[in-house]
Amino acid sequence: MKKSKAKQNNIVPYFMSIALVAITTFMGGLIREAIEPTNIVIFYLLIVVMTAVWWGRYPAIMTSLLSVLAFDYFLVPPYLTFAVSDVQYVFTFIGLLAVGLVVSALASKTRQQAMDALGREEQTAILYRLSKDLAASDSLEAVLHTIRMNVGGIFDCRVAVFLPADHGIKPGSFDPDFPIDEHENTIAAWVFGNGKPAGWGTDTLPASKAHYLPLNTSQGVFGVLGVFFKDDKAGLDPGEYNLLSALASQAAVAVQRAKLTEISRQMEIIRERERLQTALLNSISHDLRTPLVTIMGALSSLLQDFSSIDAETRKELLETAYDESGHLNQLVGNLLDMTRVEAGALKMKTKPCELRDVIGASLHLLKDKLEKRDIQMHIPRVLPEILLDFTLMMRVFVNLIDNAIKYSAPDTPIEITVKPLENKVKIEVKDNGFGIPEEDLVRIFDKFYRAVKPRQITGTGLGLSICKGIIEAHGGQIFAKNNPDKGTTFTVILPLEMKEA
Amino acid sequence: MIGSCSQKFPYYLLLDGGGGELLRNVHDRAKKMRILIVDDEKTIRRFLKATLVSHGYDVFEAANGAEALKYAVSSHPDVIILDLGLPDMDGVDITRQIRERSKTPIIILSVREDESDKIAALDAGADDYLTKPFHAGEMLARIRAVMRRLLPQSEKSLFTVGKLSIDLAQHSVEVNGHPVHLTPTEYALLKVLVLNAGKIMTHGQILKEIWDKTEDVEEALHLLRVTVSNLRNKIEPDPDRPAYILTEPCVGYRLCTDM
Numbered sequence: 001m002k003k004s005k006a007k008q009n010n011i012v013p014y015f016m017s018i019a020l021v022a023i024t025t026f027m028g029g030l031i032r033e034a035i036e037p038t039n040i041v042i043f044y045l046l047i048v049v050m051t052a053v054w055w056g057r058y059p060a061i062m063t064s065l066l067s068v069l070a071f072d073y074f075l076v077p078p079y080l081t082f083a084v085s086d087v088q089y090v091f092t093f094i095g096l097l098a099v100g101l102v103v104s105a106l107a108s109k110t111r112q113q114a115m116d117a118l119g120r121e122e123q124t125a126i127l128y129r130l131s132k133d134l135a136a137s138d139s140l141e142a143v144l145h146t147i148r149m150n151v152g153g154i155f156d157c158r159v160a161v162f163l164p165a166d167h168g169i170k171p172g173s174f175d176p177d178f179p180i181d182e183h184e185n186t187i188a189a190w191v192f193g194n195g196k197p198a199g200w201g202t203d204t205l206p207a208s209k210a211h212y213l214p215l216n217t218s219q220g221v222f223g224v225l226g227v228f229f230k231d232d233k234a235g236l237d238p239g240e241y242n243l244l245s246a247l248a249s250q251a252a253v254a255v256q257r258a259k260l261t262e263i264s265r266q267m268e269i270i271r272e273r274e275r276l277q278t279a280l281l282n283s284i285s286h287d288l289r290t291p292l293v294t295i296m297g298a299l300s301s302l303l304q305d306f307s308s309i310d311a312e313t314r315k316e317l318l319e320t321a322y323d324e325s326g327h328l329n330q331l332v333g334n335l336l337d338m339t340r341v342e343a344g345a346l347k348m349k350t351k352p353c354e355l356r357d358v359i360g361a362s363l364h365l366l367k368d369k370l371e372k373r374d375i376q377m378h379i380p381r382v383l384p385e386i387l388l389d390f391t392l393m394m395r396v397f398v399n400l401i402d403n404a405i406k407y408s409a410p411d412t413p414i415e416i417t418v419k420p421l422e423n424k425v426k427i428e429v430k431d432n433g434f435g436i437p438e439e440d441l442v443r444i445f446d447k448f449y450r451a452v453k454p455r456q457i458t459g460t461g462l463g464l465s466i467c468k469g470i471i472e473a474h475g476g477q478i479f480a481k482n483n484p485d486k487g488t489t490f491t492v493i494l495p496l497e498m499k500e501a
Numbered sequence: 502m503i504g505s506c507s508q509k510f511p512y513y514l515l516l517d518g519g520g521g522e523l524l525r526n527v528h529d530r531a532k533k534m535r536i537l538i539v540d541d542e543k544t545i546r547r548f549l550k551a552t553l554v555s556h557g558y559d560v561f562e563a564a565n566g567a568e569a570l571k572y573a574v575s576s577h578p579d580v581i582i583l584d585l586g587l588p589d590m591d592g593v594d595i596t597r598q599i600r601e602r603s604k605t606p607i608i609i610l611s612v613r614e615d616e617s618d619k620i621a622a623l624d625a626g627a628d629d630y631l632t633k634p635f636h637a638g639e640m641l642a643r644i645r646a647v648m649r650r651l652l653p654q655s656e657k658s659l660f661t662v663g664k665l666s667i668d669l670a671q672h673s674v675e676v677n678g679h680p681v682h683l684t685p686t687e688y689a690l691l692k693v694l695v696l697n698a699g700k701i702m703t704h705g706q707i708l709k710e711i712w713d714k715t716e717d718v719e720e721a722l723h724l725l726r727v728t729v730s731n732l733r734n735k736i737e738p739d740p741d742r743p744a745y746i747l748t749e750p751c752v753g754y755r756l757c758t759d760m
Contacts, residue, residue, distance in 0.1 A: 329634055349751075352719075354726055360741055361748040377741040381734070385723070391616070391750045 013055030017063040020047045025070040037075045037089075041096050044071060048100040052107030060108060064100020068093050123243050126154055130250055140258040144173035147251045151227060155244065160210070160226040161255070162188045169224060178228050179209040188212050188224045195221050200228075201235045211236070213245065215252035222255045287331050291324035298324075334462040337395050341469030348392065348473055352385040355418055355425065361390075362397035369405055374413040383420060384496055392470045396478075399463040400429040400490050408433025408487060425494050432487040441480050467492075534648065535559045537578035539569040539595075540610065541588050549582065552637045558644075566590025573599045580644055583627070584610040585618050593621045600626035606647035608640075616751050623703045623752065630701065630752075646699035646758060660695045662757055665736055665745055667695050676736050686711065687732045690725075694746065694756035703753040729754060 024047055028040040044067035052060035072082055076089050084090060130150045137143040148159045152175060160174030168189045171180055187205050191198050191212040198204035199212045210228035214221045225248045236244065298321040302314060309317070356379050363375065404414045412432035419426045436444060445468040471478040476494040483489055536558045538549050543564075550560045561576045563569040566589045573581060581599065585592030596607055609630040611619045619630050628647045631640055658670040664677045669692060674681045683691065693702060693710045702710075708721050729748075733740040747755045 325634070351751075352723060352726075354730060356730070356741060357726070357748050360743050361750055363742050364747060375742070377739075379741050385726070394750055 013051070013059040014062060016055065017047075017051050017059045018066065020051065021063060021066040021070050024067070025074050028071075028075045032075050037071070037077075038092050040075055041071065041092060044096060045099055045103065049103050049107055052104040053111055056111055057104055057108035060104025061101060064097055064104060067100060068097050071096065119239060123246065126150075126243065127246055127250060130247060134250065134254040137254070137258070140255070140262055141173070143251075143254045143258040147225070147247075147254070148173055148175060151225070151244075151247055151251075154247070155227060155229070155240070158210075158228040158230065160188075160228075161215075161251070162192065162224040162226065163255075164192065164223065168192070172223065174226075177230075178226065184208060184210060184226070188226060191224045192221055199226075213248040215248060215255055217249070217252045217256050219256060222252050222259065225251060284331075284335070288328065291327045291331075294324040295321045295328075334466060337392070337466045338462055338469075340392070341466055341473065348389040350387040350389050350474075353388040353390050353393070354385055355379070355383055355388075355427070358388065358390060358393050359397055359416060359418070359427075362394045362401060365394070365398055366401055366405070369402065373405065373410065376413050376415045378415070378417040380418065380420065383418065383425070386425065386494060386496060388474060388494075389470075393474070396467045396470050396492065397427075397429070399467050400492075403463065403490075404429055404431035404433065404488075407431065412487070420496075421493075423496050425496060427492040427494070428489050429492075430483065430487065430489040432483075432485075435482045435486065436480060436488050438482065441482070444480060445478070533557060533559055534579040534644075535561065535577060536644070537561045537563060537569070537572050537576055537581045539563045539566075539581065539587070540584040541565060541586075542584075545584075545610075549640075552640070556641060566592075566595050569595055570598055573605065574602065578605055580647060581605055581607045582610060582640075582644075583607055583622075585622060586612070593618060593625050596622045596625040596627045606651070608643055608647060610635075620703055620705075620752055623701060624705050628700055642759075643699075649758075650697065650700060660698060662698075662745060662759070664738065667691060669695060674736065681735050683732070683735065686724075686728050687735070690728050690732060691736075694754060698756045699758035701749050701753055701755045705753075707753060 021044075024040075024043050028037075028043065032040070044064075048060055048064045048067060051063040069082075072084065072089070072093060073080065076092075077085050130146070133146045133150060134143060137146045144161045144163075147161055151157070152159045158175040158178040160171050160178040160180065162169045162185075163172035168185075169192045170185070171178075171188075174180060184199075187199050187208045187210075190205070191214050195214045195216055196204070197211065197213045199208040199210055200206060201211045210226045213225045213227075215223040215225055227244065298317040302309065302317055306314070359377075359379070363370065401414065401416075408414070408431040414432075415428070415430040417426075417428040417430070419428075445464050468478050471492055471494070474494055476492060478490065478492050480488055480490050534557075536553055538546050538553075538560060539562075540546050540549070541564050546562050546564070550562065553560050561572055561578060563572050566587045569581075569583065569587070569590075572578070583592060583595060587595070592609065592611075596609070599605065599607060606629075607622075607627040609619060609622045609627045610633055611622075611630055612633050623630065628650075629643050631643060658668065660667045660669070666675045667673070672688065674683055674688070674691065689711045690707065693707055704722060704725060707725060708718070712721055712724070729746060730740075733743050733746055737743050737745055745757050747757055749755055
């Protein structure tokens, strides 16, 4: 594209035209005695048409003039003089010249149309390639990169795309040697504000180093495209300029689309967060209130009728209030854990730990709930130490064991098995309880989801999602499976070598 | 702020001197110990006071760090219950400043997120901690435990808990009446725990007592974990569910005193 126009002003076609006339005249000279000279005119017409088609209008005009002169001088008697013996040749000359001029005009027009078509085809191909590349760019960043690569490749120039910022605009993506400075930025800002091109090659602020085009769509200006030519290019010709404008408008649509996608993605995140917050608030207010109702009720009745309530009922009321305060505490603990897990792996304090110790400490924390429960432990005496956040991992086992206690009959055993695998360690907590409906085995790890909701079993639906969060932060996996006979097994798989965060 | 302290029972600083008179006085006034409560929450002070008074303690209250430091001296408490999250001063600093002047046992009150503060306070000389919210019974047990540790060493040369008995004078350890052979390191660790029975020993404190080195803490901590594990294998009825040597997550270990 950048060099195709240069050959148009070449003088080579003119020499070629002269050569063609010379050859035709020479050939005509060989046969001038054999045939009527007027028939040779046909050959002159042929080269006029050829010249017009190949090289355009002006070489063709020159060819027709030269043809008339050469025909007269060499092929019309008397030879080697412009004098004409027969007056009919004057008409032949006029005819040859007129036909030559008309044919050259028509032919060169056809040629121009063909060239335009070629140019349009090239331009269409370029625009098509850009739109294809843009369609494949799934983020604003990728879109900007695609624009830069395409425009830079087509025009052999340095490209920058400016995007609106808090105050005015700033370069969103630019080639390393694009001249970014305050002055250039001001021009880009002007283009953004006015929606008109400016800078190098225009009447507006032509002293700047680069040319700036607005990225316009029907919705408004979405940014500014800056192009900078390193060599001393005089300017852009209309064809190049049209192409650049076409590229800019396509880029504008892509930038607009990317921005809208980004906004809708953010909206989606906000909506999801709001949905979660609502769910959280609903769950919290419900779960906080339930134990509070009991605590308040029990304590208020004690306060009001202390002397009239018999000792046994008093104790019962107090025990209920105390138990419920324990539930409240558990809920608050779960909420705190949730926050820690959601804050991400950065908050983890991993240290080498003995898994046996973590499980032992978890069981110790649950000792009141476990009472005489049969806990069967299968832990190898020798286990490599693992990098863990001791307290967080304790929450996992406390939750899993607590679930096993809650969802199984008190006279059934709970089994805890630790098995080292290659590069990993597998921990299983198996109960002989009610089991979990197959379709819920995955969803139980979702926030606020509770598979079985028996009235007498309290819970927040947070425990397992916290476990999942903690295990995943440690680079591990957690899943649940129903046992072939009875109850559920929760499996935790932890990597032995955890990557340092 | 000073509560209605009965002047009938004169104050004796427990660690000053020793001998029969002190012990007699400790026993005489065993039910009228003086406890200083430091917490900025009035409701918590109220409930602590009610519980402690009903168990026969004299109670003094302080609502902030400045008052705590003042009463820690002027009210001659036997035990200080100190909340770490005070508005005016850092709980660890208060612990350190009290320790500079007296050996009065300090029990820290903290919330679960305060782990590092808790360890810092224990290392600064606090004797124990309670995580809020806590059971009144648990608090009373901790108070009794820190008080018991103030008794002269000779009374504690024989330590028994569950089926485990340790005679520090004889350097012997028995489980179920059968002697158990321990390596010198295991014995040293057990001895540290026995001498501080019921009290949390932070990792740092144990390392200092046994290996007395501060460089390469990671390696020393690994050694400590291995020693604890081996010791449990030898003395615990079920080493997978330790009953004697309890792990205080991220903080240290504690030897259980009552089964």
